[in-house]
Amino acid sequence: MTGDKSEILQGTLDLMVLKTLAAMGPLHGYGIARRIEQISEEVLQINQGTIYASLVRLIQKRWISGAWGTSNNNRKAKFYSITKAGRKQLNSEWQNWERISTVIGRVLRVEERG
Amino acid sequence: MFPWIRALASRTRALLSPHHTDQDFENELEIHLEMLTDENVQRGMAPEEAKRTARMRLGGLTQLKETNRELQGLPIIDTFLQDTRYAFRMLRKSPGFTAVAILTLALGIGANTAMFTLLHASLWRPLPVKDPQQVFHLMRASFSGDFAGEFSCSYPLFQQFSKIARPLGEIFAKSSFGSRKFDMDGASNERIAGEEVSANFFSVLQVNPVLGRVFEPQDDNMLGGNHVAVLSHDFWMRRFQSDRSILGKTILYDETPYTVIGVAQPGFTGIEAEVSIAVWVPLTTSVDKTWLTDTNVNWLKLLVRVHRGVVPANAQAMFEAAFRAYVANTLLPGASPRWKLMLEAQHVTLRHAASGLATTGHKYEKPLLILLGVVALVLLISCANLANLLLARNAARQQEIMVRLALGASRARIAGQLFTESLLLSILGAACGIVVASWGTRLLISLLPQSPLPLAFDLRPDFAVLGFTTATAVGTAVLCGLAPALRACRARTELGLGSGQRIATTSFSGRFLVAGQLALSLPLLIGAGLFLGTLHNLKTSDLGLRPENVVTFDLSFPKATSKDHVRQTYTQIKERVEAHPGVIVASYAWPGVYGHGGWSNGIEVEGRPTEPGEDNEAGLISAGPGFFESIGLGLLQGRYLDSRDLADSPPVAVVNESFARHYFAAGSPIGRRIKLGGESKVMREIVGVVHDAKHYGARERTWRMVYVPWYLHASEGGGFYVRSGLNARLLSDIIRNEVSATDNIAQVEQIRPLGTAIDDMISQERLLATLSSVFAALAAALTAIGLYGVMAYSVSRRTNEFGIRMAFGAQRKDVQALVLRQTAPLVLSGAVIGVAAAVGLARALSAVISGMLYGIKTTDIAVFAGATLLLVVIALLAAFLPARRASRIDPMVALRYE
Numbered sequence A: 001m002t003g004d005k006s007e008i009l010q011g012t013l014d015l016m017v018l019k020t021l022a023a024m025g026p027l028h029g030y031g032i033a034r035r036i037e038q039i040s041e042e043v044l045q046i047n048q049g050t051i052y053a054s055l056v057r058l059i060q061k062r063w064i065s066g067a068w069g070t071s072n073n074n075r076k077a078k079f080y081s082i083t084k085a086g087r088k089q090l091n092s093e094w095q096n097w098e099r100i101s102t103v104i105g106r107v108l109r110v111e112e113r114g
Numbered sequence B: 001m002f003p004w005i006r007a008l009a010s011r012t013r014a015l016l017s018p019h020h021t022d023q024d025f026e027n028e029l030e031i032h033l034e035m036l037t038d039e040n041v042q043r044g045m046a047p048e049e050a051k052r053t054a055r056m057r058l059g060g061l062t063q064l065k066e067t068n069r070e071l072q073g074l075p076i077i078d079t080f081l082q083d084t085r086y087a088f089r090m091l092r093k094s095p096g097f098t099a100v101a102i103l104t105l106a107l108g109i110g111a112n113t114a115m116f117t118l119l120h121a122s123l124w125r126p127l128p129v130k131d132p133q134q135v136f137h138l139m140r141a142s143f144s145g146d147f148a149g150e151f152s153c154s155y156p157l158f159q160q161f162s163k164i165a166r167p168l169g170e171i172f173a174k175s176s177f178g179s180r181k182f183d184m185d186g187a188s189n190e191r192i193a194g195e196e197v198s199a200n201f202f203s204v205l206q207v208n209p210v211l212g213r214v215f216e217p218q219d220d221n222m223l224g225g226n227h228v229a230v231l232s233h234d235f236w237m238r239r240f241q242s243d244r245s246i247l248g249k250t251i252l253y254d255e256t257p258y259t260v261i262g263v264a265q266p267g268f269t270g271i272e273a274e275v276s277i278a279v280w281v282p283l284t285t286s287v288d289k290t291w292l293t294d295t296n297v298n299w300l301k302l303l304v305r306v307h308r309g310v311v312p313a314n315a316q317a318m319f320e321a322a323f324r325a326y327v328a329n330t331l332l333p334g335a336s337p338r339w340k341l342m343l344e345a346q347h348v349t350l351r352h353a354a355s356g357l358a359t360t361g362h363k364y365e366k367p368l369l370i371l372l373g374v375v376a377l378v379l380l381i382s383c384a385n386l387a388n389l390l391l392a393r394n395a396a397r398q399q400e401i402m403v404r405l406a407l408g409a410s411r412a413r414i415a416g417q418l419f420t421e422s423l424l425l426s427i428l429g430a431a432c433g434i435v436v437a438s439w440g441t442r443l444l445i446s447l448l449p450q451s452p453l454p455l456a457f458d459l460r461p462d463f464a465v466l467g468f469t470t471a472t473a474v475g476t477a478v479l480c481g482l483a484p485a486l487r488a489c490r491a492r493t494e495l496g497l498g499s500g501q502r503i504a505t506t507s508f509s510g511r512f513l514v515a516g517q518l519a520l521s522l523p524l525l526i527g528a529g530l531f532l533g534t535l536h537n538l539k540t541s542d543l544g545l546r547p548e549n550v551v552t553f554d555l556s557f558p559k560a561t562s563k564d565h566v567r568q569t570y571t572q573i574k575e576r577v578e579a580h581p582g583v584i585v586a587s588y589a590w591p592g593v594y595g596h597g598g599w600s601n602g603i604e605v606e607g608r609p610t611e612p613g614e615d616n617e618a619g620l621i622s623a624g625p626g627f628f629e630s631i632g633l634g635l636l637q638g639r640y641l642d643s644r645d646l647a648d649s650p651p652v653a654v655v656n657e658s659f660a661r662h663y664f665a666a667g668s669p670i671g672r673r674i675k676l677g678g679e680s681k682v683m684r685e686i687v688g689v690v691h692d693a694k695h696y697g698a699r700e701r702t703w704r705m706v707y708v709p710w711y712l713h714a715s716e717g718g719g720f721y722v723r724s725g726l727n728a729r730l731l732s733d734i735i736r737n738e739v740s741a742t743d744n745i746a747q748v749e750q751i752r753p754l755g756t757a758i759d760d761m762i763s764q765e766r767l768l769a770t771l772s773s774v775f776a777a778l779a780a781a782l783t784a785i786g787l788y789g790v791m792a793y794s795v796s797r798r799t800n801e802f803g804i805r806m807a808f809g810a811q812r813k814d815v816q817a818l819v820l821r822q823t824a825p826l827v828l829s830g831a832v833i834g835v836a837a838a839v840g841l842a843r844a845l846s847a848v849i850s851g852m853l854y855g856i857k858t859t860d861i862a863v864f865a866g867a868t869l870l871l872v873v874i875a876l877l878a879a880f881l882p883a884r885r886a887s888r889i890d891p892m893v894a895l896r897y898e
Helices: A007-022 A028-041 A048-060 A086-113 B003-016 B019-045 B047-058 B061-072 B076-095 B097-122 B155-165 B202-205 B233-240 B312-331 B337-344 B360-394 B398-404 B412-446 B463-490 B505-540 B563-578 B627-631 B656-664 B711-714 B728-742 B754-761 B762-797 B799-809 B814-843 B844-850 B862-886 B891-896
Strands: A064-070 A076-082 B135-142 B150-152 B168-175 B178-184 B187-197 B209-212 B229-230 B250-253 B256-264 B279-282 B300-306 B349-351 B550-556 B581-591 B600-603 B617-623 B635-638 B652-656 B673-676 B684-690 B704-711 B719-724 B749-755
Touching: A007 A028, A007 A048, A007 A064, A007 A086, A007 B155, A028 A048, A028 A076, A028 B019, A048 A064, A048 B047, A048 B061, A048 B155, A076 A086, A076 B019, A076 B337, A076 B581, B019 B047, B019 B061, B019 B300, B019 B600, B047 B061, B047 B711, B076 B097, B076 B412, B097 B360, B097 B412, B097 B463, B097 B762, B097 B891, B155 B168, B155 B300, B155 B312, B168 B202, B202 B728, B209 B862, B233 B256, B233 B627, B250 B279, B250 B337, B300 B312, B300 B398, B300 B627, B312 B337, B337 B563, B360 B398, B360 B463, B360 B762, B360 B844, B398 B412, B412 B463, B412 B762, B412 B891, B505 B762, B505 B814, B505 B862, B550 B563, B550 B728, B550 B754, B563 B728, B581 B627, B581 B711, B600 B749, B617 B627, B652 B656, B656 B684, B656 B704, B673 B704, B704 B711, B719 B728, B728 B749, B749 B754, B762 B799, B762 B814, B762 B862, B799 B814, B799 B862, B799 B891, B814 B862
Parallel strands: B187 B279, B229 B256, B617 B704, B652 B684
Antiparallel strands: A064 A076, B135 B150, B135 B300, B135 B349, B168 B187, B168 B300, B178 B187, B178 B250, B209 B256, B229 B279, B250 B256, B550 B719, B550 B749, B581 B617, B581 B719, B600 B617, B600 B673, B635 B684, B652 B704, B673 B684
16 A cells, blocks of 8 residues: 555645645644645545655655644644745646646647547 | 755664654654544544544554655665565575575685686786876787797887887886896895886886985986886885885895885886886896897887877877888898898787786786686576575475565565575675685686796785675676566465465476576586697697606806806716716706797708798707707707717707708708808708707797707806606705705706696696686586486476376386486587587687687587587486486375375
8 A cells, every 4th residue: 555656646645735834834744634635625535644654755855844832722743834945846836737737628628629 | 856865864864763753753643643533522423433433534553654664764774684684594594505505606706706806916907106097018019920929129229219209108118027136235045026127117107215216317328327226115124124224225136236225115016917026226237238239139128108198099100100110220131031021020019008017917818818708607507506596495485475475565575585685695605705716816826837936916805806796796696586586476376375385487497597507518518628638639749859757957157157167067067967876867958948938040051042032040959968868859860969069079960850851851961061040150060860849839830940069058058957767856956966066156946847847838728728627517517416406396396296107007217217308308408509609609719719729629529529428418417316216206105295
């Protein structure tokens, strides 16, 4: 199971984590996973544990940083926040994504006519 | 690029403190679980159910921790360490297998490393000077037929080249190194390796002094130069214990006083790869003044450091042009026709000298390279054996592997672990191989002929050698381990975890490997046969002499000894030695035979003028009384030279068969007169004809020989030859005693049987024959072992079948025949491929190899057939043992055997 994720899926998950942190500010692991599930309207039901792999990757690339802190219920938790480099990466990935989806959309529309 | 490096950095950090990272993550997971549980409780689940559902949503804790660990640390290193520890345990569990495997590898890798070390030390190791690749040997050589060979240059030629060399580079010169007499404070009889060099020797090579100074231009000039000497660092340490007060002291080098002015930097031992020079002196101080101006005395080797940016080919062209001009203006006028031909065939080439001038090394370059190929093949065969062993072992571990696969291990991981085992074996084998190599290299050097100078190969292992060994080890691991590792993983899990060891796949690859081994062994056996045949032919070739029971030695005198003294000493020693009972005859000749160089000149026969373009050259020897009898050269007509042929007697000569046939065809040469090239006024009468003999080596063509009385060269002395019935030790003592009794300044050098001197000339062939046979035998043995292993395994698998056959009435012989018949296609295919490979190799390498053979073709049918037959017999014997075991099976036992 650990080796089966394709690169695309990995990259997408990383991107979603980045976006979540950028939009919501510092969050802990549970918070990030819950948020992704909510936004996708429960379509994406992932094993919540899988985001930790994303988090490790993002930390290694210095796009997010992690620190222990206290949550609203006074519980100790590790919070992650996006870094400047992370924001830059998010922007460029977003632009990429937009470009690709536009092009693909155009191509698909052309084909249907034939 | 950068994120990758940063990731690596953080991973390494995590690797160094694994506990901290693991604990951290465990805490994080716990908290996450709590939060999920809380959420579920809020939704209205019971606490137990909440926790269970939370766990499911989070995912398997162990797996998450595993993934985290993999992402954080450097799993490769972790895995590798784990695999290595496991591999160690597995190897310890089967000591027999491990020992055999490591031994096989140690021999294979060790032999390869030994060959490589020797080649590296003598030919490839760069000199410890600046920019060694800019240094070239300015060689005067001829590559065509009769006159092939390298030649030294004269001093005037050196000066000529120096003049035109300036824009291209700097030329420096050295004389042949040699054993020189060394004396200090009256303690005599020391001999060291010394060299005479031009003044710019050290400056061109950019070798600095660690004490004092090195030579400067004024030290070497036409007026005789300064008598100064530079010591090598090694010599200074050994002989003078690094005493700094050596500067300014006087030493006697070759019986001439020199002042020590400096010590060279450590590590520099001259530019001859295999000799460690102890003392250098300037060229012009060491020789007769006439040598500096005589264009016919060729005693120098020239080297050039080419300036950066100059293309060597251009430099060579310029030197060639200068050489041709020199030859035309200085050498050709007045030269004999034969000499003219020889000069015209000479050219100047620039040969790379980055590793120095390896005079001995070049002689052995080809045989050593061939042997390197041989040992590489032997290593391949060993690898095949090892691969087979590993295949069999992995087949036995199939159950273990299946269990691990079923538990979730990835195939890559299992293959990696199996591969690590073979890598570990290879590294252990290589480590032992280095030990084997150091013995092996010493053994190899001892097989080279003894020279008066101690050969000083720099055998310290350096990076090149270590790199070579490591590469061989890894390559071996890949060859042996990869296939079995991959094969083991490809096994299908459906085969079940129950008992039942019928894995049909191993058998085929096992046989394939053995067939390959057979194919590789056959060319080796054939090669060994060819070289052995060559050696045999050389040893039994008729030299025209009878060298048995003959001992030879040289005498050396101090420089200033008078000619009369030398002559007297020689005559007296002969008398005294002959006086001993058991000594048949003692005599002397100059130049001596077998290893002492040669003398030749043009001969004119009275009444038969030389035709233009005719080669009238003959070999010449000044023979003392009794010479022919001492070496056993038979007489055909007339008489030998003897004691009545003195300075005041009529001039005479003895010729050999070839000479007589060439000039006198039908008639008898006795009484006819000849004139030697160097004696314009003397006509010599031929008094005898002897058999043809080879004086310069078994491979040499038979020269026309003219033997003249010894008094012509009495001052040069020459070699002594003593024929006796006494044993070597006794004779040696007699000789030494008589020499010291006759003359207290003469020194005896190198007493040895004439047979040894002759053998030294074929040392190259001996080396090849000995080693190629050893390795061929090793290869055949390894192949036999491999074949035995495969057949034994195959038989053990078919035990059931044999049991049934015998139960149905098959006899022992039938079962044996069955097994042998199974072997036949294997052996046949291996033999056929082997023969084809051998023929192909013989064709491809014929240019190289045929030069090394003697009296035998590269495709000699007898050798091919013999080797093939030998291999087939060995193979059948190896297969016979398992066959016999198969036939001894008790049917009842076999039927029950699963």
